[in-house]
Amino acid sequence: MDSRYEIQRRRGGGGISGGSAGGSPALTGAQSRRRKMPPRPADFKLQIIIIGSRGVGKTSLMERFTDDTFCEACKSTVGVDFKIKTVELRGKKIRLQI
Known part of the structure; x- marks a missing residue:
């Protein structure tokens, strides 16, 4: 299970660092998802x-x-x-x- 994770991590890392044009939309999407604030959790x-x-x-x-x-x-x-x-x-x- 760990070896599959390592392979996926290497593939994902290579795709992002391989090209800035290909990697920036993915990062922009991830960043925009993080910017959305979820509703305040219940106390x-x-x-x-x-x-x-x-x-x-x-x-x-x-x-x-x-x-x-x-x-x-x-x-x-x-x-x-x-x-x-x-x-x-x-x-x-x-x-x-x-």
Whole structure:
């Protein structure tokens, strides 16, 4: 496995140093990808599990909180439903996995 890595590394290194015109677009692309700032990571991550009898509104409660929607004639959820919502509280980002 290490020997394959060494071969790939040598090939990649030869291509970049072999020609400045061929190497500069690749570097420019890599640099531009690095410049894009990802969203600030959450300060806290919480996982919430909602359990209860069928037909009591667990999915409706989750959808109302995450998407601010309500469906009066929703079909029964089969299996597991999963939503993510990020909230900010007192200047801290909290990522909720419901």
